[in-house]
Amino acid sequence: MLLRSAPRHLHLHLRLRLHSTAAAAAVATPAPPPRPTEWTEAPVSSVRPATADSSLFHVSLDLSSHVDLLASHVAAGQFLPFRLPSAPYPIFLAISSSPPASSAGLAKSFDFLVKRLPGTPSARLCDLRPGDLVHVGGSVIGRGFEVGRIADARDVLVFATGSGISPIRSLIESGFGENKHTDVSLFYGVRNLQRMAYQERFSNWESRGIKIIPVYQDQMINGPVSEAMSRMPFQG
Template sequence: MSILRRLPLRRLTRHHLRSRRFATLAAVRQDTTVWTPTPISLIEPAAESLFHISIDVSDSPDLVSSHTRAGQYLQLRVPDVEKPSFLAIASPPSLATARGAFEFLVKSVSGSTAELLCGLKKGDVVELSQVMGNGFNTDKIDPPEDYPTVLIFATGSGISPIRSLIESGFGANKRSDVRLYYGARNLKRMAYQDRFKDWEASGVRVVPVLSQPDNSWSGESGYVQSAFVKANQIYSPKGTGAVLCGQKQMTEEVTSILVADGVSSEKILKNF
């Protein structure tokens, strides 16, 4: 009987030791994050359920210098909420250097930290982690003369790091065919429409694609991958690069289409 009594105790002890070890490791990981208090300098609607948020990092040179490439992201905490939100930086690194600001496009999702963030106002203080991720490695699609075609795909708030990419500059005006297929439910859900002219001027042809347009819409409808297949324009697969950000299904389907057309998977850039 003494052996039978010991067995459950031994299992319980191992379980507690294992749980304690994992909890300690998790605490160590959490403690390694450096949080910097920063004030919100602007918050305004960008589209339906989307908000444009600018955060003042002018007093945080380490934060500014940690943003080096379009497609990077960071963690953001709001007061009295332990769980952070992961946000892609929408502004190019040059904006942080010139104006001391990080800009974000935030989707307000019910019950999330992002929803609380979108409910704050100018002057409220949030906490930012250091900038994370490798971003879009555009070195893989350089020089422009070797990769004259760059196909960009974004859906919903996935346009956020794409804005950073376009406004960072990747030699679009030196390439013969740069297209952005940007998908949203309707025009009310499509952010950055006021920037389209500037993007076009920089060499990026913007192709808006609406999945649920109204009767007045005469542009592309459905999904971005369908709009791309419909166009069916890849002149030189070996000279083609791509950048993807958005829904998982979209990125997987577009990747499959491009690879089947002969585009190298190494030239299909993602920010994760």
């Protein structure tokens, strides 16, 4: 998930039914100041296609020498700024890996799901090789998803399209959905199966209590979930 400017509002697309109300929504609070005041260098540890058509890429940064940066990632839904050579503007990528605190403190890297758009900084990032250095913010931005606000929900519907699944992976793998009293359904919209990332993780997500409903473009227009998905911008 890529933004050209800092996210002013980080929205968790959740619809839910509570015990006493028909519906509610959880929205993260506004992000801190949009531009980092400090930058640091970190090496790329992995770059590889995330989809069959190579429209999305997995990118990982080795942060074993950046303890403070790792520690600043405390919630799913946070972003990291990138500044790439010759790029006219920084880009902000949602962190797809779970916060270190939810992985027994073993995480020494950040993972990202990047949409490769030719001629953009994101494409340059996808063209890097392991060992290449990139400039990133000295800390993550945003407070992430405030999932505590829906702690009493019986049913939660999560919507994501294209690379927007990136922060949802972080959300799921940090323990969201493991409450046996809450049913969580993930509607994941893509153009076709070749553009669907994280298929290899679906079994694990389902074991965590997430019901996954793939939604393809023709279903968004003509299918039973068209009304729900029509309110979302299609990312690819």
